[in-house]
Amino acid sequence: MAKTALQFRHNGRETATFVEGGANLLMVLRDQIGDMTAKFGCAQGGCGACTVLIDGEPYLACLMLAESVEGRSVETLDGIRSGPNLHPLQRAFADNFAAQCGYCTPGMLMAAKALLDRNPQPSRAEVVEAISGNICRCTGYEPIINAVLAAASGGRARA
Numbered sequence: 001m002a003k004t005a006l007q008f009r010h011n012g013r014e015t016a017t018f019v020e021g022g023a024n025l026l027m028v029l030r031d032q033i034g035d036m037t038a039k040f041g042c043a044q045g046g047c048g049a050c051t052v053l054i055d056g057e058p059y060l061a062c063l064m065l066a067e068s069v070e071g072r073s074v075e076t077l078d079g080i081r082s083g084p085n086l087h088p089l090q091r092a093f094a095d096n097f098a099a100q101c102g103y104c105t106p107g108m109l110m111a112a113k114a115l116l117d118r119n120p121q122p123s124r125a126e127v128v129e130a131i132s133g134n135i136c137r138c139t140g141y142e143p144i145i146n147a148v149l150a151a152a153s154g155g156r157a158r159a
C-alpha cells in the first residue's frame with residue numbers, strides 16, 4: 001500500500017514518518033514513533049485511554065487519522081514532565097492515590113492538562129466534565145477528581 005509522508009511536532013520536536021492511508025494516530029505514535037504513553041484501550045472512542053492533545057485540545061488518538069495532524073502539535077504524557085521533574089498533575093495523582101492499575105492514567109492526565117491549561121482554577125463540576133470521556137475501572141473517580149483539584153489549587157498546572 002502506498003504511504004504518505006507525515007510531519008508534525010511530537011512533544012515539541014519535529015517528527016517525520018510515512019503512514020499508510022487510514023492509519024490512526026494512536027498506532028502511528030505507538031508503532032512508528034515509539035511513544036507508548038497513549039494507551040490502546042477500546043480502539044473505538046469509548047474509553048479515553050488514548051487521549052492526546054492536538055494543538056492543546058484533547059482528542060482520542062484511536063479515532064484520529066494520522067494524516068490529519070500534518071503540521072500540527074501533538075502532545076502526549078511522554079512530554080509533560082519538565083526534565084526529571086514530574087508535572088504538577090502527575091505529582092497530585094501520586095499524592096492522592098489517583099492511579100491503581102494505571103491504564104487510564106495517561107489519558108486522564110492529558111484530559112486534565114487540557115482543562116487546566118485553559119482553566120487553571122476549575123470547579124469540581126468542570127473537572128468531572130473534563131474527564132467524563134475517560135473510563136477508570138479502579139479508583140471510583142473521586143481520587144482522580146481530588147488530584148486534579150489539588151493540582152489546580154497548587155497554581156502550578158501550567159508548568
Ligand code: FES
Nearest residue numbers: 041042043048062
Ligand atoms: S482506545 Fe481510544 S477511546 Fe478507547
Ligand code: FES
Nearest residue numbers: 100101136137138
Ligand atoms: S487506575 Fe485502573 S483503570 Fe484507572
